[in-house]
Structure formats: structure tokens, C-alpha cells
Amino acid sequence: MTEDGAPILTAHRAGLLGCRSCGRVWPEDQETCDRCGADLVPPDRRGLQKVWAWWAAGLIMYVPANLFPMMRTQTFAGLQGSSEATILEGVVELMHYGNYDIAIIVFVASVIVPVAKFLAIAWLATVAGRPATVEQAHTRLKIYEVVEFIGRWSMIDVFVVAILSALVQLGFVASIHPGPAAVSFALSVAFTMLSAQSFDPRLIWRGLPLRSRTGTEGQD
Amino acid sequence: MDAQDSFDLTTGRGLMACPRCDALHVEDELQPGETVNCIRCGGVLAKPRGGAFTQLIALSFTTVVLMMGAIFFPFLEISRMGFGNATSLFGVGMAFADGVLLPLVLAVMMMIVGLPVLRAFLLVYTLAPLAQGRAPYRHAARAFRWSELLRPWSMAEIFVIGTAVALVKVAGLATVHLGPAFWAFCALILVNLASRGFMCQTTIWDAIEDAGLHTDGREMVPGRLS
Numbered sequence: 494m495t496e497d498g499a500p501i502l503t504a505h506r507a508g509l510l511g512c513r514s515c516g517r518v519w520p521e522d523q524e525t526c527d528r529c530g531a532d533l534v535p536p537d538r539r540g541l542q543k544v545w546a547w548w549a550a551g552l553i554m555y556v557p558a559n560l561f562p563m564m565r566t567q568t569f570a571g572l573q574g575s576s577e578a579t580i581l582e583g584v585v586e587l588m589h590y591g592n593y594d595i596a597i598i599v600f601v602a603s604v605i606v607p608v609a610k611f612l613a614i615a616w617l618a619t620v621a622g623r624p625a626t627v628e629q630a631h632t633r634l635k636i637y638e639v640v641e642f643i644g645r646w647s648m649i650d651v652f653v654v655a656i657l658s659a660l661v662q663l664g665f666v667a668s669i670h671p672g673p674a675a676v677s678f679a680l681s682v683a684f685t686m687l688s689a690q691s692f693d694p695r696l697i698w699r700g701l702p703l704r705s706r707t708g709t710e711g712q713d
Numbered sequence: 714m715d716a717q718d719s720f721d722l723t724t725g726r727g728l729m730a731c732p733r734c735d736a737l738h739v740e741d742e743l744q745p746g747e748t749v750n751c752i753r754c755g756g757v758l759a760k761p762r763g764g765a766f767t768q769l770i771a772l773s774f775t776t777v778v779l780m781m782g783a784i785f786f787p788f789l790e791i792s793r794m795g796f797g798n799a800t801s802l803f804g805v806g807m808a809f810a811d812g813v814l815l816p817l818v819l820a821v822m823m824m825i826v827g828l829p830v831l832r833a834f835l836l837v838y839t840l841a842p843l844a845q846g847r848a849p850y851r852h853a854a855r856a857f858r859w860s861e862l863l864r865p866w867s868m869a870e871i872f873v874i875g876t877a878v879a880l881v882k883v884a885g886l887a888t889v890h891l892g893p894a895f896w897a898f899c900a901l902i903l904v905n906l907a908s909r910g911f912m913c914q915t916t917i918w919d920a921i922e923d924a925g926l927h928t929d930g931r932e933m934v935p936g937r938l939s
Contacts (some may be wrong), residue, residue, distance in 0.1 A: 511730020652875030
């Protein structure tokens with residue numbers, strides 16, 4: 494089964510069900526994994542509903558996250574003006590003061606990464622289970638892994654707001670308060686993380702011909 | 714082990730399915746230091762490391778100790794025109810504590826403090842008996858599964874980057890000094906990385922099973938893969 498060039502057998506094809514949490518293989522009618530206690534789910538396109546549901550929730554929360562201010566800065570009890578900044582305004586402000594590197598970090602973490610994540614998950618969920626070549630499957634798996642890894646980094650902006658509003662409480666001189674966008678942005682990031690986690694990467698490989706890749710030695 | 718009876722295609726005994734691509738593999742005894750990749754998608758299936766359990770336990774304790782320091786020591790100190798403010802992590806959480814933003818506080822505190830500590834406890838609970846070669850505690854499997862489920866939600870390292878951004882943002886407004894808790898957090902990242910290097914879920918699952926956790930009585934060879 495694992496010799497070079499031999500066809501690969503998947504658990505699904507063998508009439509078995511693999512546990513996504515610990516890898517243990519069970520008969521197809523088993524519902525929970527007896528070893529780790531996780532629910533066993535077949536690699537099925539029906540599971541994508543969950544992905545889409547979290548995805549939509551994340552997208553909905555992303556709208557107020559961009560329209561409302563992330564934080565409100567008050568200097569001299571509002572005498573020198575108080576300013577409210579949305580995510581984008583925050584980036585522009587950083588650039589205005591010449592902090593281009595930090596501006597880029599914030600821009601990437603709170604604008605590019607979330608948008609790219611929405612697109613990537615939508616694309617993965619659309620093409621999942623469709624026929625594909627081995628190369629395409631590897632690309633998709635890579636994209637999935639990147640999405641899963643990078644999603645949490647969008648939380649940076651929420652933490653920045655949290656730190657600033659705790660720190661900058663200088664009474665009369667300056668104070669910073671969190672705005673409503675902080676909550677919706679945090680929720681948006683959490684929902685898209687859940688969406689990415691509900692995506693079953695085994696679907697990527699469903700439409701593939703079951704032959705071994707050349708040049709890969711299989712052990713175990 | 715004889716290939717003939719080492720696995721069973723009707724019940725799945727002795728087989729492992731890649732969690733990423735569903736390809737079936739025959740379970741085999743591995744030597745510490747070996748790394749096994751999936752034949753189909755190339756993902757790492759197992760990478761047992763010698764003494765990993767002891768290391769993971771030690772690193773978990775380190776996490777808890779550092780986290781104690783990180784919570785209560787001042788994190789950042791700020792001063793402007795004689796007005797000063799030092800904040801601990803606790804203060805960061807409390808900043809949101811008024812009214813509607815309370816859920817956000819809880820979530821933020823969970824992600825940067827609660828979950829890393831909880832995961833450390835769960836890991837010690839799972840691994841401590843295994844490292845001594847005794848039977849795992851009750852619900853060890855559940856503890857370890859939860860520890861793995863919570864992994865993406867523990868965000869201490871992201872918080873440190875957030876601090877760097879916050880520092881720059883506030884630099885124009887006032888003078889800022891880093892407190893000891895900040896450095897504790899940086900150390901936490903290193904501990905986290907080291908812990909990840911020793912972590913091999915497959916090995917731990919096998920060890921939980923081999924050490925006598927009740928499953929369906931088809932456990933494999935007892936006592937191996939430290």
C-alpha cells in the first residue's frame with residue numbers, strides 16, 4: 494500500500510472514516526472517535542455549509558469594523574481636539590507621522606489579511622471536492638494552511654486598541670477609549686477563524702485520481 | 714510486525730488516516746528523531762522526539778510561571794508632563810471593563826492569559842503520568858483534545874507584536890518605557906516555539922492509548938515512544 498508508485502488508498506475509499514483530531518481510523522458507521530472523543534465527520538461537501546455560515550457572519554461583522562472608529566483619542570480633555578479613527582484612518586495617521594513600517598504592519602494585519610482571507614476561504618469552499626490535478630490540490634492545501642496560520646494575526650489591531658486604552662489614561666492630558674469597531678473587528682476575525690477551522694482539507698483531495706505522486710517516498 | 718496482521722481494512726485497526734488528505738497509512742513503531750510525512754500531501758504525520766514529554770511538561774510549568782509575572786508586573790509605563798501611568802496586563806483587560814465592551818475584555822484576557830495557562834495545565838495533566846510510565850488520568854484524552862482545539866486561540870505572541878505597534882502609536886503622545894512583564898511575554902514566545910518543536914500529536918495519542926486508556930481493547934504494543 495505504501496510502496497512507491499502503488500495507488501494510494503484513502504480511508505473514504507476503503508469504506509472507513511478517519512478521525513480529524515487524532516488520525517485513528519474507524520468503520521464508516523462510527524460516530525465519535527473512541528480514542529480522542531472527537532466527532533467523526535465524513536469528508537463531505539455538506540460540511541461546507543458551516544464554513545459558509547461562519548464566513549458570512551465574519552463578513553457582516555467586517556462592515557461595521559471598517560465604518561466605525563476603532564478608538565477615540567482625547568487630548569487636554571478635548572480642548573486640543575478629540576479624534577476618532579477607523580482602521581484605515583489609523584493607518585493613514587501612522588504614515589502621516591512617518592512610521593511607514595508600523596503602518597504597513599497594521600495595514601497588512603487589519604486590511605489585507607482579512608480581505609485575502611475572505612477571498613481565499615470562499616474560493617477554497619467553492620472548488621472543494623471538484624476534480625483537480627495533484628498540483629492544484631497541493632496549491633490549495635498550501636493556501637489553506639496559510640489561511641489557517643495567518644488568520645489569528647489580524648487580532649493585532651484589537652490588542653493595540655486594548656493596550657492603548659489601558660495605558661493612555663493620563664487624565665486631563667490625554668486619554669484613549671476603545672470604539673465600537675474594536676468589538677466588531679474582533680468578532681469578524683474570530684468568525685473567519687472558525688470558518689477556516691470548519692473547512693475540511695480532505696475535501697481538497699476528494700476529486701483527485703488515486704495515484705501516488707512521483708518522487709515521494711512513503712514510510713509508515 | 715507482520716504486514717498481514719498489523720492492520721485490518723474492515724475495522725481500521727492499526728491504520729492511520731492523514732487528517733489533511735485522508736490517505737491511509739499503516740501504523741508503525743517509530744524511533745525518536747524520525748519524521749514521517751504523508752505519502753499523498755506531504756504533511757508531517759508524526760515526529761517523535763526523545764524525552765519530549767518531560768520537555769513539554771517543563772515548558773508548560775515555565776509558561777505558567779512567566780504568565781504570573783506577565784500579569785502582575787507593569788507592562789508599559791507612560792509619562793507626559795508629570796502625569797504618569799503604569800499598566801499591567803490586568804489593567805489592559807480592565808480598560809474595556811466599562812459596560813458594553815465587557816465581553817471583549819473577557820475575550821482578550823482569555824486569549825492572552827487564560828488560554829495559554831489553561832493549555833499548560835491540560836498538557837501537564839495529560840503528560841505527567843505518561844512521562845512516568847503510569848496509566849493516564851481520567852479524561853486525559855479529552856484534556857489533550859481540548860488543548861489542541863484551543864491552540865489557535867491562544868495569542869500571546871500576537872499580543873507582543875500588538876505592543877510594538879502600540880508603542881509606536883503612543884510615542885508621539887508621551888514617553889513610554891517597557892516594563893518587566895513585556896520581557897516575560899517575549900520569553901513566553903520562545904517557550905511556546907520550543908514547546909511546538911517537541912509537540913507531536915500522533916505520538917501523544919499513541920502514548921495515551923498504549924498507557925492503558927480504555928478504548929475498545931484493540932490497543933497496540935504497550936510502552937514505547939517516550
